[in-house]
Amino acid sequence: MSGLKRSTSGPGERLAALRGTTPQSPHDARAIAALAANPGCARRALLDGAGIDKDAAARHLGFPAPFGQSPFAITRGNAFESLVKADGCAELLRMLREVLGLPIAEVAYHDVENVGAHLRHAHTRALIDRAAAGAPGAGTLYDHPLLSLEIAGSTAYLEPDVVAFQLGGRFHIVEIKSFAVIDGQADPSAVAAAARQAAVYVLALRALLEELGHDPLKVSHDVVLVCPENFANRPVATLVDVRRQLAVLRRQLTRMTALDRLLDDLPEDLTFDLAPGEDGLPTRPPAELADALRRTDARYAPDCLSACDLCFFCRDEARQEGASDLLGRQVRDELGGVASVEEALGLADGTRHPAEGQEEIARLLRNAERLRKECLA
Amino acid sequence: MSDRLDDLERRIDELRSAVRRAMRARDTGTARVLRAELRHAERAWDALVSTVPAGPPEPPAPRLVTVREQVHQALHLLSAPAQPRLIVAVSGAFFGGTIRSAQLTSLRRDEARSFRSSPYGRPYYLCAALTDRLSPARGLLTLSAWPLERRVIGPLSPRVDFLTCAIAIATAAATAAAGAAAPDERATRLLAGLARNIPGGADGDVAPPDPERVAAAARAELAVHAERDTRDRAELAQRATSQLGDVARLFGAATLSTIVKEEAR
Incomplete structure (x- = not known):
């Protein structure tokens, strides 16, 4: 569904040619957040701009990515999320009252999923519009909202965990993550990833408010991050400022829409098509695809290992070239x-x-x- | 208990006619399987009939109470729509229940099927809570005996129901504690979890919660929401009464198109 809104101008056609006959892979918040992790990588910008399934490409090249969430992590994440939302969001309300000073009377809960899947985005829009206009009884918590964001000419649909709205104030994105906060400290890379992901939601919600003619700054840049505390399963909330992530993301998204410059440097006949056969399996010779990918500049850094599907391919390439990139960003910059x-x-x-x-x-x-x-x- | 017998008798009847059909179609394989099931069901019926006379005088052993009955007990105590997790916890804490959440997943569908085949054939049904779209609310169970106002879910209702449940649990815990020498650990833990999320319900995590204090705190917050929630719910209930048929009123309208069909009928 996200492929339908592609622009038909020059760059759009070039990107479609890059993708070839392979179906477009929709962007999710995780993928969009990963964009902000390595803004200098032209290869990633091109692949994402064209909506290419990087995971399938990496697999076909013989460099399958080490990640993708484990089923245990997903189950754990879902169980924790349902715990936070159990009994009318009882835990969440307690935390919001503590962290944001939510008034006692503000407990209204709207489950956007009550409408059918195809109406969810429209229903989210209607609810947010009503809340932003300050209508009485607009509600406080919106569960399972569906936001959209334009990424390089195609629409990506995003699902934040919860959107909270405080009366007379602002919208807050609530992000529920199942990594533990121990003694007030959490794994910095996990927090950074969560902040980047939340920034995508903030951006999408701001875009929605702007589209509806409201002040986009009604969406707070402080995101409520909910994690289990210490070694128990008890949730605890912290406010995370995502202004920096927002700035990076915004810059990266503008860059993605201005891919012309990158496209100009590429040969006309270049394509990253996997040429899937009848059974959906790629039929293109891996060596040919690898050659095509090598025509674009990658900017490998060890951090890529936790954010990009093509990381092993790029690392292999960097090793063969003996590139200083392998030693990390700091060394490369020096x-x-x-x-x-x-x-x-x-x-x-x-x-x-x-x-x-x-x-x-x-x-x-x-x-x-x-x-x-x-x-x- | 008699529910269980009714179910079995119905099942035996169904199986008998299925065996007859299979024999007529000369499908011996299916017939053999069905016969085995039939014998199994008859044996279960025999066992139940012979235990019934001994049952009522003394309190029934926990494992003889059906999942359905255990859920009914818990919901009756809570007197508000509740999620399976809470129902299981309440059943375990106050009725020595043996149910697990996984056993509750298909309950609502089974009840709906039973109601469709013979409407109002049972004294009560475990049914759905209705959302503002009159569709079944996800993961909430209610009792058919409750007034419709209690079974619909307005914007404030999740919180109101949580507080209502907390009051019911606190009251039950106080009663149980008065009768027993030592308070039941499961009940204490359940109450502590609820108390934490009610403003003024508990001081810290260390001390065991005081049921009266929890109930008082919950009542105080409930007073803030009660008026608006009652209004919202009355409105929804009125809509449900005017727009929905019997089945949909108990188990929720599947989609908007279903409502249109119901109205056209």
Whole structure:
């Protein structure tokens, strides 16, 4: 359903050609959030812009991604979510009263899923419109809302866990995650991922309010993150500021709509088509697909391993090239202008002459090499 | 108990006619399977009939109470629409119940089927709560004996029902504690979980909850929501009465198109 609204202008056709006969894979919040994780990667921008199923591509190339949620994690997540929402959102109301100072009278609960699946988005719009207009009895909690976001010309449908609305105030996205907060501390990468995902929802809700003619800033940039506390199953809520994630995401989405520049650099006949056969299995030779992918610039970083389906493919490529990207973002940034590990080593031991603009980094590398020798001697 | 017997008798009748049909169609394989089922059902009927006279004088052993009856007991105590999780907890805490949540999943569908085949054949039915669309609310069970106002769910109703359940549980816990030497651990744990989510219901996690205090706190919050909720529910109930037929009133209208059909009838 998301493929129907594709624009028919130049870039749209180019992207469709890149995708070829493979069906478009819809974006979910996780995928959109992952965009913000590595904004500099042209390969990812192109693949996502064209709506290519990266997981299928990686599998076909022989580099299946290590993730995708485990069934145990999904069951655990669902069980925790139902615990938080049990008994008329009793736990959630307690936490919102503590964290946001929700008045006692504000307990109205609307389950958007009461209408049929095909009406859910329209019903969400109607409910949010009523709440934003300040209609009396508009309600406080909206369960199972369905938001939409335009991604590179196609519509992605998104399901936040809960949208909370405080009377006279603002909308808050509530994100329920099942990783534990122990002694006030949670796994930073898990929190960062949750914040990025919540930022996608904030953006989608703001877009909806703007479309309905309300002030988009009625959606708070503070997201309510609900996690189990310590080693028990008892939920605890914290406010997470997602302004930074929002900025990255917005920039990344504008970049995705302006893919023309990236497309201009590509040869006309390039395609990432998997050429699925009758049974839906890809028939294109993997080597050919790999060649096509190598025509686009990837920006591999070790963080990709937790965010992108193609990570193993890109890592393999970076290893073959001996690229400095492998060493992480910080090292890569410090080695600005030096693309490979071999080059860096050559500059350090003086066997390689610095090219123009490399004098500064060559001097640093040589100094480092001298210090290392002194230490080891 | 007699429900169970009724069910079995109906089942035996069905099986007998099915065996006859299979024999007529010369389908010996199916007939053999059906005969085995029939014998099984008859044996179960025999066993039930012979235990019935001994049953009523003394309190029935927990495992002889059907899932249906256990759910009925719990719902009767709660006197508000409730989720399977809470029903199971209440049944375990106050009636020595043996049901698990998984056993409740198909209950509503079975009840609806039974009602359709012989309307009002049972003294009570476990049925659905109705949403503002008059469709069945997800994961909520109610009793057919309740007034429709209690079985419809307005925007404030989930919270109101939670508070009503909390009051009922607190009252039951107080009664149980007065009769017994030591308070039942399961009841205490259940009450503690509820008390935590009611403002003023509990001080901290350490002390066991005081049933009277929980009930008082719940009543205080209930007073805030009661008026609007009663109004919303009365309105919904009126709509349900005027728009829905018997089956839909108990088990919810499947879609809007079903309501249109009901009206056209």
